[in-house]
Each structure stands twice: as structure tokens, then as C-alpha cells.
Amino acid sequence: xxxxxxxxxxxxxxxxxxxxxxxxxxxxxxxxxxxxxxxxxxxxxxxxxxxxxxxxxxxxxxxxxxxxxxxxxxxxxxxxxxxxxxxxxxxxxxxxxxxxxxxxxxxxxxxxxxxxxxxxxxxxxxxxxxxxxxxxxxxxxxxxxxxxxxxxxxxxxxxxxxxxxxxxxxxxxxxxxxxxxxxxxxxxxxxxxxxxxxxxxxxxxxxxxxxxxxxxxxxxxxxxxxxxxxxxxxxxxxxxxxxxxxxxxxxxxxxxxxxxxxxxxxxxxxxxxxxxxxxxxxxxxxxxxxxxxxxxxxxxxxxxxxxxxxxxxxxxxxxxxxxxxxxxxxxxxxxxxxxxxxxxxxxxxxxxxxxxxxxxxxxxxxxxxxxxxxxxxxxxxxxxxxxxxxxxxxxxxxxxxxxxxx
Amino acid sequence: xxxxxxxxxxxxxxxxxxxxxxxxxxxxxxxxxxxxxxxxxxxxxxxxxxxxxxxxxxxxxxxxxxxxxxxxxxxxxxxxxxxxxxxxxxxxxxxxxxxxxxxxxxxxxxxxxxxxxxxxxxxxxxxxxxxxxxxxxxxxxxxxxxxxxxxxxxxxxxxxxxxxxxxxxxxxxxxxxxxxxxxxxxxxxxxxxxxxxxxxxxxxxxxxxxxxxxxxxxxxxxxxxxxxxxxxxxxxxxxxxxxxxxxxxxxxxxxxxxxxxxxxxxxxxxxxxxxxxxxxxxxxxxxxxxxxxxxxxxxx
Numbered sequence: 001x002x003x004x005x006x007x008x009x010x011x012x013x014x015x016x017x018x019x020x021x022x023x024x025x026x027x028x029x030x031x032x033x034x035x036x037x038x039x040x041x042x043x044x045x046x047x048x049x050x051x052x053x054x055x056x057x058x059x060x061x062x063x064x065x066x067x068x069x070x071x072x073x074x075x076x077x078x079x080x081x082x083x084x085x086x087x088x089x090x091x092x093x094x095x096x097x098x099x100x101x102x103x104x105x106x107x108x109x110x111x112x113x114x115x116x117x118x119x120x121x122x123x124x125x126x127x128x129x130x131x132x133x134x135x136x137x138x139x140x141x142x143x144x145x146x147x148x149x150x151x152x153x154x155x156x157x158x159x160x161x162x163x164x165x166x167x168x169x170x171x172x173x174x175x176x177x178x179x180x181x182x183x184x185x186x187x188x189x190x191x192x193x194x195x196x197x198x199x200x201x202x203x204x205x206x207x208x209x210x211x212x213x214x215x216x217x218x219x220x221x222x223x224x225x226x227x228x229x230x231x232x233x234x235x236x237x238x239x240x241x242x243x244x245x246x247x248x249x250x251x252x253x254x255x256x257x258x259x260x261x262x263x264x265x266x267x268x269x270x271x272x273x274x275x276x277x278x279x280x281x282x283x284x285x286x287x288x289x290x291x292x293x294x295x296x297x298x299x300x301x302x303x304x305x306x307x308x309x310x311x312x313x314x315x316x317x318x319x320x321x322x323x324x325x326x327x328x329x330x331x332x333x334x335x336x337x338x339x340x341x342x343x344x345x346x347x348x349x350x351x352x353x354x355x356x357x358x359x360x361x362x363x364x365x366x367x368x369x370x371x372x373x374x375x376x377x378x379x380x381x382x383x384x385x386x387x388x389x390x391x392x393x394x395x396x397x398x399x400x401x402x403x404x405x406x
Numbered sequence: 407x408x409x410x411x412x413x414x415x416x417x418x419x420x421x422x423x424x425x426x427x428x429x430x431x432x433x434x435x436x437x438x439x440x441x442x443x444x445x446x447x448x449x450x451x452x453x454x455x456x457x458x459x460x461x462x463x464x465x466x467x468x469x470x471x472x473x474x475x476x477x478x479x480x481x482x483x484x485x486x487x488x489x490x491x492x493x494x495x496x497x498x499x500x501x502x503x504x505x506x507x508x509x510x511x512x513x514x515x516x517x518x519x520x521x522x523x524x525x526x527x528x529x530x531x532x533x534x535x536x537x538x539x540x541x542x543x544x545x546x547x548x549x550x551x552x553x554x555x556x557x558x559x560x561x562x563x564x565x566x567x568x569x570x571x572x573x574x575x576x577x578x579x580x581x582x583x584x585x586x587x588x589x590x591x592x593x594x595x596x597x598x599x600x601x602x603x604x605x606x607x608x609x610x611x612x613x614x615x616x617x618x619x620x621x622x623x624x625x626x627x628x629x630x631x632x633x634x635x636x637x638x639x640x641x642x643x644x645x646x647x648x649x650x651x652x653x654x655x656x657x658x659x660x661x662x663x664x665x666x667x668x669x670x671x672x673x674x675x676x677x678x679x680x681x682x683x684x685x686x687x688x689x690x691x692x693x694x695x696x697x698x699x700x701x702x703x704x705x706x
Contacts, residue, residue: 210675
């Protein structure tokens with residue numbers, strides 16, 4: 001059910017929407033050279049056509065005109081899901097893993113690149129999911145931990161020549177420490193104050209990276225980071241070789257992503273996960289039940305930061321270059337959008353969200369520019385239409401009043 | 407000493423701008439407890455609409471003074487309307503939802519507006535016609551440019567006007583009543599939906615005026631110019647005690663002064679960091695701000 005219950009509210013919303021676009025039109029249409037209303041009008045026209053299409057589909061569905069298509073589809077879906085449930089869950093996971101493992105042998109370079117990107121964002125999204133989805137703390141500076149991880153590996157690799165595998169846990173540790181440093185003063189605050197303070201911290205981290213010339217080389221970034229090394233069979237001997245091919249990098253990030261999924265899944269179903277949930281639902285009640293809320297919130301921060309740090313270290317190793325440009329607020333907003341779009345607290349939801357936000361724009365290459373525009377709009381509309389996301393999380397615990405209803 | 411006075415003047419100028427933006431945050435927060443992330447975008451939209459109108463009017467041969475006043479008024483009206491539209495589309499349907507939903511919707515709206523500006527107005531800086539306000543008064547080493555006088559004057563007029571609106575008129579009384587207790591004010595016949603729209607409109611109008619003045623002062627506008635000043639203005643609102651109008655004005659001037667002094671005496675690279683540090687320190691040590699956030703009489 002949406003928040004727009006009655007028809008009258010819908011009408012008000014629609015009128016508001018038209019009015020909103022009408023008002024935006026002059027702002028976007030007036031150019032230095034003169035008046036150019038056409039480009040903005042074209043964009044609006046596209047949006048209007050898309051909205052109309054969705055609306056007509058919805059109307060048809062309401063009228064039952066789609067029943068012809070829908071009923072067989074529902075029957076097919078039902079039988080499929082029945083068959084799917086008959087297959088043991090382990091088999092499914094094995095199949096997905098096998099498919100993921102075989103991917104580099106079939107996919108071309110470009111597709112592999114996109115998939116690697118998606119997996120990096122899966123790690124980030126799941127990390128943020130621990131903070132936002134499980135513990136209910138809105139963090140708008142999450143990308144700072146990604147930056148800390150990336151710079152940890154970059155600096156250690158360039159200055160001390162340390163290997164990727166040694167730096168990976170170090171990056172996680174540094175990110176966790178950063179999480180605690182940021183978390184300690186901020187966690188006493190209320191919900192939206194916390195959001196704005198984490199945003200401020202995220203910006204501070206970026207500004208420091210940008211201005212600390214002697215350490216980070218400022219806006220020019222750090223060059224010459226070594227890629228991760230993997231054991232490889234050379235002339236009958238196992239050697240650690242640096243991975244430059246995309247295939248190798250793919251396996252590294254696949255491993256990291258699998259580790260993240262597993263860790264977050266286990267966390268979700270653990271005692272700590274329950275505590276996170278209790279803090280999210282009602283902090284005072286959780287405290288009364290003996291949950292050390294401050295420690296639990298700090299832990300959520302540190303846990304989330306760890307996954308961000310791991311993804312950051314991989315990012316540095318893959319790009320072999322880091323600069324503060326990669327850690328702006330827009331990235332934070334994007335990761336947050338993945339979590340929200342997919343469904344807060346839901347692992348498949350977050351994976352779906354990162355697929356939707358990273359892979360879909362690659363498919364619609366021509367709309368590349370419109371990506372952030374669409375995404376801001378979708379984020380606002382999602383809150384109205386489907387506030388719990390595409391794949392809503394199933395709560396592990398239940399509230400007592402829900403249990404009564406069965 | 408002269409350097410200090412110069413910095414003082416610059417600080418007051420910048421502080422006035424922050425105060426104008428901070429008022430929008432504080433009024434909206436006071437009335438519906440929402441951090442309006444899209445508020446910085448009204449500031450940027452005001453900057454763009456201002457440059458568009460000023461260049462267009464100047465090209466029509468309108469005298470500079472009339473041109474400035476006219477475009478200021480039109481831009482404020484435009485952004486006020488835009489803000490009510492945003493409120494109607496993105497916030498009103500969520501009145502009964504959780505606060506996180508509204509916050510995310512505001513964030514989405516901010517991204518949408520910012521990228522809309524970028525797509526249609528380009529990613530590069532847009533130059534402002536500065537010849538209107540060139541020149542200034544010189545006292546020894548200290549320069550007081552006409553631009554700064556203009557900014558301070560406009561800010562003062564707007565702040566006095568806002569004070570009069572909130573504390574002297576019936577509408578202002580309705581706004582304060584709605585901020586204190588929505589149900590109760592609805593019971594005595596105040597249309598709270600309309601009052602909330604009006605609050606958004608007033609806040610965005612002030613932000614738009616600030617946007618024009620920043621454009622004139624620095625000579626250019628950019629599509630993402632709303633973001634950092636937005637956070638700083640929010641810091642100012644928090645510093646003054648969120649929901650408190652007088653506090654937001656004071657907070658704006660303090661943040662502007664701190665930023666200019668820090669840039670002048672400590673490090674200009676880290677000047678943005680100081681505003682964030684103040685924000686965090688205030689929230690940590692005195693979360694109700696200087697003037698207090700629950701002073702019911704001054705709350706909107």
C-alpha cells in the first residue's frame with residue numbers, strides 16, 4: 001500500500017507534479033545565447049511519455065484488461081517458484097556461484113568491467129546496509145570509509161611496497177578505526193542530526209585528502225599503486241603474480257563480495273544482528289532489555305566501515321590510482337540510493353539495487369547523463385510509492401503485537 | 407589592524423548570505439522537523455534565475471538599479487513558487503510517513519534539482535554581469551565595495567522584513583502556532599497545509615536572494631554551488647538553535663565570520679573544514695544551540 005491512499009490525494013499529487021515541471025521549465029530553458037526552450041521541453045516530453053506509459057499500464061491493470069497476460073504469467077510464476085522451492089537452497093547458491101565463477105570465460109572485457117563495478121558497489125551497499133538498514137543510523141558520509149581504505153592501500157603500496165593481501169586487513173582496520181573516531185562523538189545524536197554530522201565528517205575527510213599535499217599529493221592523487229597479486233602456476237612452480245588482466249581482478253572482487261554477503265548474512269542472524277534491530281525499532285526499549293545501545297551503535301559503524309574499507313582497497317588496486325575526486329558526497333548518495341531502492345536491511349535487495357544503479361545505465365548508454373537526474377527523482381518517488389524498497393527485508397525478529405496476528 | 411577590519415567587513419558580508427540561507431532551514435525544521443536537503447538547490451536556482459534575468463533585462467536597456475531590484479523580486483517569487491511545488495510533490499504525500507522517508511525524499515529532490523540544473527545549464531561556471539556593481543569606497547587600505555554595501559543592505563531589509571512577518575502579522579502568528587502544535591492550531595482554524603507551504607516559500611525566497619548576491623559577489627554561479635553553502639548554513643541554523651529565527655541570523659553571521667577569519671589567519675585551504683568542525687562541536691557540546699531550540703515564542 002502506498003502513502004497516497006485516496007483518489008483525491010493522487011489528484012493533488014499529479015497536479016503538483018505538473019506544476020513542478022512547469023515551474024522548472026523557464027529555469028532550464030533560458031540560455032546565455034538567448035531563449036532555448038526546446039531542449040528542456042524535449043526532456044520533459046520524454047519524462048511525460050514515460051510517466052503516461054506507466055500510468056496507462058497501471059490503469060489497464062486496475063481495469064483488469066491485462067488479465068489476459070497476467071493470469072498465465074501468475075500461473076507460470078507460481079509453478080516456477082514451486083519448482084524453485086523444491087530444489088534445495090544449497091543447490092541454488094552453488095548454481096549462482098558456479099555461474100559467477102564461469103563468467104570471465106564467456107563475458108567480454110567491457111561486460112566484465114561493468115560486473116566488477118557492480119561487485120564493488122555490492123560491497124559498499126552491504127556495508128552501508130549494516131549501518132542504515134540493520135541499525136537504522138542514517139549515514140551520509142559513508143564514502144569516507146571507502147576513501148580511507150583506498151588511501152591506506154595506496155600509501156602503503158607506494159611508500160612501503162606492501163602487498164595487497166597484507167594491506168587488505170590493514171585497510172579494514174584503519175576504516176574501522178575511522179568509523180569509531182567518527183562514530184564516537186556523533187552517536188549520541190538524534191536521527192537527522194546524525195545524518196548531517198556524518199555528512200560533515202565525510203566532507204572533512206575529502207577536504208583533508210584534497211589538501212594534505214605532503215601525504216596524499218592533494219588533488220593530483222597517487223599514481224603507481226600495485227595491483228593485487230594472485231598465486232599462478234608458472235613453469236610448474238606457484239608464483240605470486242600481479243594481476244593485470246580483468247579476469248583475475250574479477251575473482252578478487254568476487255571473493256570480497258562473497259565474503260561480504262556471507263558476513264552480513266551471518267551478522268543479520270546473530271545476537272548482534274538482533275541487537276541492531278532492537279536499537280533500530282526502539283532504542284529506549286532495547287536499552288531496557290539490557291542492550292548496550294552505545295556500544296552496539298559504535299559496532300554497527302565499525303562493521304559498516306570495514307566493508308567500505310575492503311572495497312576501497314580493492315578500488316585502489318584495480319584503478320592503480322586514487323584521487324579525492326572519487327569520494328564525493330554524490331558517491332555517498334548513490335550508495336545510499338542503492339540501499340534504499342533495493343530495500344533497507346535486505347541483502348538480495350541491496351544486490352538488486354546496485355545492479356539497477358550501475359548496470360542499467362550501462363545498458364541505456366545514451367541516457368548516461370540523465371542517470372543522476374532519474375535517480376534523484378526515483379528516490380523521491382520510491383519513498384511515496386514503495387517506501388520499503390524493491391525487495392523488502394524480512395525481519396528476523398517480530399514485535400509482540402505482530403505476533404498476535406500470526 | 408587594517409587587514410583585520412577588511413576581514414571583518416568580508417565576514418559580515420558572507421555571514422549575511424549564510425544567515426539568509428540558514429533561515430530557510432530553521433523555519434522548515436521548526437515547522438515539520440525536516441532537514442530540507444533541497445534547500446541549497448533553491449539557493450543555486452536563485453543564482454541562475456538571477457543571472458538569466460539580469461542579463462536579459464540589461465539587454466533590454468533597463469537601467470541597472472531597476473534591473474537589480476526587479477530581478478531580485480522576480481527571482482525570489484520564482485523560487486518561492488518552486489519550493490511550494492517541491493513541497494507538494496515530494497513532502498506533502500509523506501506527512502504521515504517516517505522521518506527517514508521524508509529525509510530521503512528531500513535528498514532525492516536535491517539530487518534531481520541539481521542534476522536538472524547541470525543538464526540544462528551546463529557543467530561550467532556561469533559568469534555574472536558584474537559591471538553593475540563595480541567600484542567601492544576606500545578608507546586607506548580597507549575597501550568597502552558597493553557590492554558588499556548592497557549585500558548587507560539587502561540582507562538587513564530582508565531580515566527586518568522577515569521579523570516583521572513572523573512576529574507582527576496574523577500569518578506569522580499562524581506560523582508560530584503551527585510550529586508549536588499542529589493539531590491544536592488546526593483546531594483553532596489554521597490551515598496547516600497552507601502555512602507549511604508558505605513557510606517553504608518564504609525560506610526559498612530568502613535563499614534565492616542569497617543566491618543572487620553570492621553570484622554578484624563572486625562573479626559566477628555553478629550548478630553545484632548550493633551544496634557546501636547549504637551545509638554551512640545548516641551549521642549556522644544548528645549553531646543558533648534549530649527552529650529559532652533570531653538564532654539562525656546570529657548563527658549565520660558567526661559562521662561567516664569564523665570562515666573568513668580562519669581563511670585569513672589560519673589556512674585558506676581548510677576554511678570549509680572549520681564550519682563543519684563548528685557544526686560537530688555545537689551538536690556535541692550544546693545540541694540546543696546558542697539561543698536554544700525550544701524557545702517557543704521565537705520558533706517557526
